[in-house]
Amino acid sequence: MSSYATPPRTTGRLKRPFGTLYYEVTGSGPALLFAHGLGGNHLSWWQQVAHFAPHYTCVTFAHRGFAPSDAIADGPDPADYADDLAALIDHLKFSDVRLVGQSMGGWTMLEYTLAHPDKVKALVLSSTSGTLDRRGSDPSGGKNYDAWLKDADAKIADGMAKGIHPAVGASAAKRWPALHLLYRSIDEMAGTLDKVKLREGLRRTATRTLADLKTFRVPTFLIAGGEDTVFPAFLASAIAANLPCGEAEIISDSGHSPYFEQAATFNALVDAFLARQR
Structure with a gap:
């Protein structure tokens, strides 16, 4: 009979100027770090850690202001996220890293990569363009983005009236009610964090243009959902086409x-992408 050994796992708190940053390290192998979105925390990546930990050292953390990292009186500024990640990577003594950022986490991962391109072996941006200006990245000059946004806003309003979280959406909530419940529960762990204010901070700091990335040679994989009402999926392809x-x-x-929502498909795509960068 074969035996199964669970991957090694540790937790920690890194001292930062705002307080402490909570993180977890699971598995062994090349470093693979995950940055969650506005509706998440380190727990958001439960399906990725279980999948990747046998072959990678998986690191998840809660962004500053998100429990169980320390709260911040006036709320976090996303402009500080990349420095927190840099401090965590230095603390864990990783010589190189692979990064996965979901939605808000794209701000963290893209900015870190731009500042430390020689340390990043691969970058995955899930449902995000990070600090790139969305409308400015639209090849139609903003026409397609504006049309998408009008339709998306209507769908979000309709879903929220029915208790559906926008980051999951009506279709997924209907197909996987347990996942929808879990997502909402993780989201609520942020407590009194003012997410409206934080969302404004994300918009304020998303000012980069594709011209800023014309010499950006870190292998980058953009994944998007065709039913997304928060991030326009067509931008993933448009941005990728403009990256070296x-x-x-x-x-x-x-x-x-x-x-x-689609963890098996997502994990397989990321697995294959990482394998191509070895």
């Missing part, structure tokens, strides 16, 4: 959280 080492994949039957 960009790829994109649209998961047609997923909303804003493909890593959560």
